[in-house]
Amino acid sequence: MKYEWMDQALCAQVDPDLWFPGGAGSGSHKAKKVCEVCPVSAECGGYADLLEGDGSNGRRHGMWGGRSAQQRTKPRPRDAARDAAIVRLTDRGISPAEIAERLDISDRTVARVIAAHREQEVA
Ligand code: SF4
Known part of the structure; x- marks a missing residue:
């Protein structure tokens, strides 16, 4: 799927091998x-998080939004705080739509975080 923001991606204007360490580029x-x-x-980093979080495409390789695949496995500090707030509000019975509005984030982010939290509870 192609989104409008992808037209502004700087990586489309330089050597793509730079995004894949071990490839022909310098890493x-x-x-x-x-x-x-x-x-x-x-937008790029959020998109990678979304693709990696929906379970359909598995891990993304290379650099997305300035973060390597390894760096993306760990939540950024501000994301960890946001995710904890989503879980807390969900536990209080607040609807995903209201959580998204309160935290000024997308419904998809709320759904992704709740799904990941449920997976952790089952594991
Ligand atoms: S942030 Fe994303 S779109 Fe922009 S240059 Fe890096 S990989 Fe490309």
Whole structure:
């Protein structure tokens, strides 16, 4: 699927091998520098999180939104706090739509975090 923000992706304008350490390029350091100034870094990182969280596509390889595959396995501190708030509000019986509105985040983010939390509870 292609989104409008992808038209502004800086990685589409440089050597794509930079995004895949071990490939022909010089690795993730240079890619990260490009990501730092990319105007759609937030959208890109969110998209990778979404793809990795929905269980249909498995792990994404390479750098997305300035984070390597390994870095994306750990929640960013602000994400950890947001995720904890989502779980707390869910436990209080607040609807996903209201949580999304209160925290100013998307319904999909709420759904992804709740699903991940339920998976952890089952495991
Ligand atoms: S943030 Fe995403 S879209 Fe932008 S350069 Fe990096 S990988 Fe490409």
